[in-house]
Amino acid sequence: MPDSLPASPSAMPPARPPAGGAAGRTVAAQPVRFRGGGFTVKRHGWAALAAFAALLAVWEGVSRLGLASPLFLPPPSAVGRALAGMVADGSLWLNLKASLARIAVGWVLGTLGGMLVGFAMGIFSTARAVGVPLVSAFFPIPKIALLPLFILWFGIGEPSKFATIGFGVFFPTVIATYSAIDSVPRNLIRMAQSFGLPWGAILRSIVLPGALPGILAGFRITASIALILVVAAEMIGAEYGIGAFVLMAGNLMQTDTLLAGVLVLSLMGLAIGTVLSLLERRLLNWR
Amino acid sequence: MRLLVSELTHRYEDLTVLDGIDLTLAEGEILAVIGPSGCGKSTLLGIAGGIVAPTAGSVRVEGAVPDGCLNPITFIFQDFALLPWRTVEDNIALVLEHHRLxxxxxxxxxxxxxxxxxxxxxxxxxxxxxxxxxxxxVGIARALAVRPAMLLLDEPLSALDAQTRELLMDDFLGLWRREKTTALYVTHNLDEALRLADRVCVLSRRPGRIRELVTIEEPRERRQEPSAQAHLAEVRERLWHLMKAEAQMADREIARA
Structure with a gap:
């Protein structure tokens, strides 16, 4: 404690009556009570694991105690055995490979197209004037509704599935890209112009890196959309793929296999999210 | 390098921000521009630097350019305008990358x-x-890297604390002693203007017109000395009187609107 402060309440000067003669309350010497630090969020890493374990335990218990029929809700242990069976007989890889290939091709096509158009709309006023109403009109269409049209155009094979996923990814990528370009601070662009940086250099050195956080945030959304669309497209017309596999298991009332397929989808989503997080950490370490 | 501003007017749609500005900056001169908020100080700087197109009038430059000058008219920004994803040295290198060096x-x-x-x-x-x-x-180092002939400074110290402001004013003075760069210095702060400028241009409330051009007779290097204080106090009083009158009238106009 600094020398200038009293060492104990007894060393404090006596309280003076309030100025101006107004009658007030005298407060006896007392420590100041800590009243909170503004709802600070604390990390509880263990809580998620514990909640997950508790959920599995309750689910297993419900099935084992006969509270739910294993036909409609098989226990997690049965789902695990079904997943192990899928690994052993090779059906996991066969179906996973088909889904991943469709996601990869459809997502890359939709993302490249979307970024190209999004950049044009972010930079050129005419492209924006033309693009915004079109994007607003097409974006709300549930893309899976277009699959029958794509099947007519491209056939029942892979191209119609690529088109469905690509089309579904395209519009959110356009919106994410041009919004991200809008959010690049204009003072940075003015600075570059004031130093005479050419147009291409401004785009490369300022607009692209400045828009990257928004574009990567868009990737997260489009990756989820691609996953939803691949499952839906595979359920409508595919021999292989996790969507087709889940549908087949449902038709055969193999609910443990069905849930194993859903688990694979969940793990796919997690894996994609992890890859994007790594990408963000690597590319956006300046934030 | 000299700067010649002639009959400059600028409007944002129906709002006239600057009206009939005539101004000449001599070679190596530092001219501070002060005035109430919204009087068009930063717009004047933007037009002088070619990043805002004027509605009417002209801005011309003429005169000597230093050896190796890559960007004769160079800005130093209030908000620094640094790229957050680049390191300090890469921020400076940015303005050199497109030149054949x-x-x-x-x-x-x-x-x-x-x-x-x-x-x-x-x-x-x-x-x-x-x-x-x-x-x-870093913003100043970036500006120096292109060896400018003229600096346009848009409230470069207003985002900084008083102590840092003092230190950076010393840096500016050292810089001007060495480089003799012409400078147009926009500020709200009378002390900065009195410490750094040769002349102070007081703009009226919007639309910004030149209310008065005040010359500070005391040489820059002697302005910290006690003998200079009487003159500086007198100039300060005059500038404050002009500023205060304009700011009060601007406030009254805002209140009426």
Whole structure:
């Protein structure tokens, strides 16, 4: 404690009556009570694991105690055995490979197209004037509704599935890209112009890196959309793929296999999210 | 380099911001521009630097340009305008990248800027790792790297604390002693204007017109001395009187609107 402060309440000067003669309350010497630090969020890493374990335990218990029929809700242990069976007989890889290939091709096509158009709309006023109403009109269409049209155009094979996923990814990528370009601070662009940086250099050195956080945030959304669309497209017309596999298991009332397929989808989503997080950490370490 | 502003008017749609500005900056002169908020100080600077197109009138430059000058009219910004994803040295190098310079010259210019502004030990740091004063030093080092003939400074110290402001004013004075660069210095702060400028241009409330051009007779290097204080106090009083009248009238007009 600094020398200038009293060492104990007894060393404090006596309280003076309030100025101006107004009658007030005298407060006896007392420590100041800590009243909170503004709802600070604390990390509880263990809580998620514990909640997950508790959920599995309750689910297993419900099935084992006969509270739910294993036909409609098989226990997690049965789902695990079904997943192990899928690994052993090779059906996991066969179906996973088909889904991943469709996601990869459809997502890359939709993302490249979307970024190209999004950049044009972010930079050129005419492209924006033309693009915004079109994007607003097409974006709300549930893309899976277009699959029958794509099947007519491209056939029942892979191209119609690529088109469905690509089309579904395209519009959110356009919106994410041009919004991200809008959010690049204009003072940075003015600075570059004031130093005479050419147009291409401004785009490369300022607009692209400045828009990257928004574009990567868009990737997260489009990756989820691609996953939803691949499952839906595979359920409508595919021999292989996790969507087709889940549908087949449902038709055969193999609910443990069905849930194993859903688990694979969940793990796919997690894996994609992890890859994007790594990408963000690597590319956006300046934030 | 001289700056000649002639009959300059600028409007944002129906709002006239600057009206009939005639101004000449002599070679090596520092002209501070002061005035109430919204009087068009930053717009004047933007037009002088070619990043705002004037509605009417003209801005011309003429005169000597230093050897190796890559960007004769160079800005120093209030908010520093540093790229957060680039290190200090890469922020400085940014303005050299599109010029045909040898790798050695590019390195030499960057290093000179870093050393002159005391940033050498921070060359690998990102802007977020620096204090406000250090960030503005990066902005100054970036400006020096292109060896400008004229500096346009838009309230360069207003985002900084008083102590850092003092230190950076010393840096500016050192810079002007060495380089003799012409400068147009926009500020709200009378003390900055009195410390750094040769003349002070007081703009009226919007639409900004030149209310008065005040010359500070005392040489810059003697302005910290006690003998200079009487004259500076007198100039300060005059500037404050002009500013106060304009600011009060601007407030009254806003209240009426």
């Amino acid at each position: 040898s790798a050695a010259e590019r390195r030499e210019r960057t290093e000179t800027g870093l050393r002159r502004m005391g940033l050498w030990d921070f060359r690998k740091a990102l802007p977020k790792q620096l204090s406000g004063g250090m960030r503005q030093r």
